[in-house]
Amino acid sequence: MSSIRIKAKERKGNVDVKTLMKHNMETGLRKDKSGKKIPAHWIQEVSAESNGKTVFSAAFNTSISKDPYLAFAFAGKKGDSLTIAWKDNTGATDSAETVIK
Secondary structure (H helix, E strand, O other), X not given: OXXXXXXXXXEOOEEEEEEEEOOOOEOOOOEOOOOOEOOOEOEEEEEEEEOOXXXXXXXXXXXXXXXXXXXXXXXXXXXXXXXXXXXXOOOOEEEEEEEOO
């Protein structure tokens, strides 16, 4: 199961996208209960493609909160596919796909 939830709705030629990405987003500066530093672990890159074309991309850093919420819009139409993908600083990746409503 993907860590990404997507809602994409077309209105008057624009697609409004809302996505929630489940991720701990640790900075590497916090300590656990025993006083040991929690290793850095955060999403670095997020991208969105619709029908094979990049419609959004962003670079994240450690200042983004846990379970990031992201909203954006692009020109598109109902029925097109939309894929959201991320890559974190450990090399882990995830992606999810939906059909625009």
